[in-house]
Amino acid sequence: MSDFIQANLPYLLAGISVGGQYALIAIGYTMVYGILRLINFAHGDVFMAAGLIMVFAAASLPMYISIPLVIIVTVLLGFVIERVAYKPLRSAPRMSVMISAIGVSYLIQNCALYFTGGLPRVFPSIPWLTDTVTIFGAITKRVTVITPIITLILVVALVLFIKKTKVGMAMRAVSRDFQTSQLMGIKIDNVISMTFIIGCFLAAIGALLYFSNYQSVIPTSGSMPGLKAFVAAVFGGIGSIPGAVIGAFLIGIVENIIKGVGWTTFSDAFTFVLLIVILMVKPTGIFGEKKTDKV
Amino acid sequence: MSNILEIKDLHVSYGGIKAVKGITFDVEEGSIITLIGSNGAGKSTTLNTIAGLIKPESGSIFFEGNEITGKDPNFIVSSGITLVPEGRKIFPDMTVLENLKIGAYLRKDDLSDDIEWVYSLFPRLKERSWQLGGTLSGGEQQMLAVGRALMSKPKLIMMDEPSLGLAPIVVRDIFSIIREINKQGTTILLIEQNANMALKTANHAYVLETGRIILQGSGEELLGNESVRAAYLGS
Numbered sequence: 294m295s296d297f298i299q300a301n302l303p304y305l306l307a308g309i310s311v312g313g314q315y316a317l318i319a320i321g322y323t324m325v326y327g328i329l330r331l332i333n334f335a336h337g338d339v340f341m342a343a344g345l346i347m348v349f350a351a352a353s354l355p356m357y358i359s360i361p362l363v364i365i366v367t368v369l370l371g372f373v374i375e376r377v378a379y380k381p382l383r384s385a386p387r388m389s390v391m392i393s394a395i396g397v398s399y400l401i402q403n404c405a406l407y408f409t410g411g412l413p414r415v416f417p418s419i420p421w422l423t424d425t426v427t428i429f430g431a432i433t434k435r436v437t438v439i440t441p442i443i444t445l446i447l448v449v450a451l452v453l454f455i456k457k458t459k460v461g462m463a464m465r466a467v468s469r470d471f472q473t474s475q476l477m478g479i480k481i482d483n484v485i486s487m488t489f490i491i492g493c494f495l496a497a498i499g500a501l502l503y504f505s506n507y508q509s510v511i512p513t514s515g516s517m518p519g520l521k522a523f524v525a526a527v528f529g530g531i532g533s534i535p536g537a538v539i540g541a542f543l544i545g546i547v548e549n550i551i552k553g554v555g556w557t558t559f560s561d562a563f564t565f566v567l568l569i570v571i572l573m574v575k576p577t578g579i580f581g582e583k584k585t586d587k588v
Numbered sequence: 589m590s591n592i593l594e595i596k597d598l599h600v601s602y603g604g605i606k607a608v609k610g611i612t613f614d615v616e617e618g619s620i621i622t623l624i625g626s627n628g629a630g631k632s633t634t635l636n637t638i639a640g641l642i643k644p645e646s647g648s649i650f651f652e653g654n655e656i657t658g659k660d661p662n663f664i665v666s667s668g669i670t671l672v673p674e675g676r677k678i679f680p681d682m683t684v685l686e687n688l689k690i691g692a693y694l695r696k697d698d699l700s701d702d703i704e705w706v707y708s709l710f711p712r713l714k715e716r717s718w719q720l721g722g723t724l725s726g727g728e729q730q731m732l733a734v735g736r737a738l739m740s741k742p743k744l745i746m747m748d749e750p751s752l753g754l755a756p757i758v759v760r761d762i763f764s765i766i767r768e769i770n771k772q773g774t775t776i777l778l779i780e781q782n783a784n785m786a787l788k789t790a791n792h793a794y795v796l797e798t799g800r801i802i803l804q805g806s807g808e809e810l811l812g813n814e815s816v817r818a819a820y821l822g823s
Contacts, residue, residue: 462690466679472641473677478665478694478740 302431304553305546310437310506312545313444317499318522319529319537320451321492327468327532328488330387334394335374337519338401339493343367343500344416344510345405351417360419364497371493372486380482405512413511416504423505436505441542443502447495448538455534460487468532517561521548524568530581539579592617592744592775593638593669598647600630600637607633609799610647615744615777620770622778622786622807624820625796631779632674634796635746638777639671640664651744666694668743672750676733680722684713687721687732691739699739706735709765727758734765744775751782763789783820787811795820 298305318340325333346366350359378397382390422436455461466474467484475481503518504510522537525544529536544564551560571578593615600608608630615621623631636642638649640661649657651667670691678687688706692699707714710731716724721732730750737745750766751759763785770776780786787793787807795803795816803816810816 459689459693462682462686463693465682466690469679469681470677473673473679475641475661476639476665476671476673476677477690477736478662479690480660480662 308546308549316541341515530578536580691736
């Protein structure tokens with residue numbers, strides 16, 4: 294047993310790490326769904342855009358400016374997407390908003406294609422994060438170890454924010470009932486913007502960590518992590534933050550263990566088989582609402 | 589006493605139907621006013637329009653002399669009008685205490701005195717302070733909905749069918765609380781299908797039929813009116 298763990302430790306570490314990165318993306322999916330009942334297909338592309346913004350920012354600015362800049366610009370991007378592409382459709386059928394989200398997804402990818410010329414861009418190495426460290430005899434980048442820690446801190450902070458603060462209470466109210474929330478004096482649009490801001494903030498952090506590990510950004514870099522984070526959110530019960538986080542870690546770890554035992558080709562397949570199984574066996578996910586008014 | 593709320597020739601369409609076809613009425617400060625009428629008479633649409641949830645087609649709404657026609661619900665709540673919606677609509681996954689706190693969402697001052705005040709009006713809610721709203725009985729949920737509305741310290745509370753689906757004894761409790769709140773200085777605009785209870789409680793009443801006011805008078809006058817008795821009191 295201990296031999297097995299020793300042999301697979303690098304994969305396990307990588308799995309926990311990538312799981313944390315998926316978790317940071319998955320929260321954005323699950324929160325937006327919780328409030329708008331919308332699967333925000335553009336979220337994975339916002340994640341990719343954050344990586345690309347970092348590539349361009351770090352080319353001419355020092356790290357201590359680039360990193361905050363990436364976070365701010367990504368948050369602004371999320372805010373603008375919501376105001377321009379989703380808010381005007383507030384009273385439209387849900388399908389229209391979803392199609393708008395798919396449109397935004399392609400728009401971002403094509404903008405990225407234009408700015409990169411279709412060439413993979415090398416993600417700048419963030420000093421300290423990309424240093425190598427040795428853990429129990431396994432050699433890895435520091436980002437691998439840092440990611441789950443950052444993820445857990447952010448998740449705990451987010452859960453406390455939603456549970457304890459007034460804005461968090463408003464978010465819970467709006468996710469339950471728009472009209473009654475308005476009667477309390479809550480401005481719905483502000484709460485929805487807040488949700489996108491939080492989601493994109495976490496996606497930006499996720500992107501910085503993820504691309505520090507994978508080192509190159511292409512216009513479709515957001516698709517696969519986005520899809521996996523989405524599966525994680527569905528697995529955990531879309532709308533549930535702890536569910537999405539658990540789902541993301543599970544997918545990250547299993548995927549890497551599969552790589553570890555030599556079936557690398559099937560590691561992505563696992564995620565999608567998991568999606569199919571979940572949808573057949575328990576469509577509401579592990580922590581999903583009991584109600585069945587989903588799309 | 590002056591009028592706290594004045595509605596002038598209000599027209600509202602809702603869901604493609606002309607639900608309110610030019611109604612005019614006043615709510616005197618410190619009174620209990622009721623609108624009665626059957627389903628589809630336009631009662632809820634009227635309240636939702638005053639609350640800012642629906643924009644009217646034409647007409648005007650004045651609150652304390654200022655025009656509030658077509659303003660956002662956020663503005664309406666902050667000017668001092670709260671609506672207790674039909675079906676109570678408490679937040680089922682929040683505790684009783686959180687439901688009260690969210691009622692005071694726009695307030696920035698200390699809430700503890702007012703929470704105690706609401707608990708003194710509804711001792712049952714105090715016992716259930718940490719319970720989730722969804723676990724309360726229908727009557728308790730209605731009390732919570734009224735308590736939540738009080739938390740914004742409104743000058744005018746509008747109530748949409750507070751007796752709906754409640755046992756007669758609970759309805760009596762709710763109405764005695766309504767009178768108590770009124771005594772403590774809040775003006776009340778009540779709509780009801782339970783015309784008997786509403787007319788006994790109200791200082792002044794209006795009868796709505798298919799979007800128009802067809803009759804008005806004091807609660808007692810309407811209780812004695814032949815056509816009201818026939819149409820709404822079943823005798």
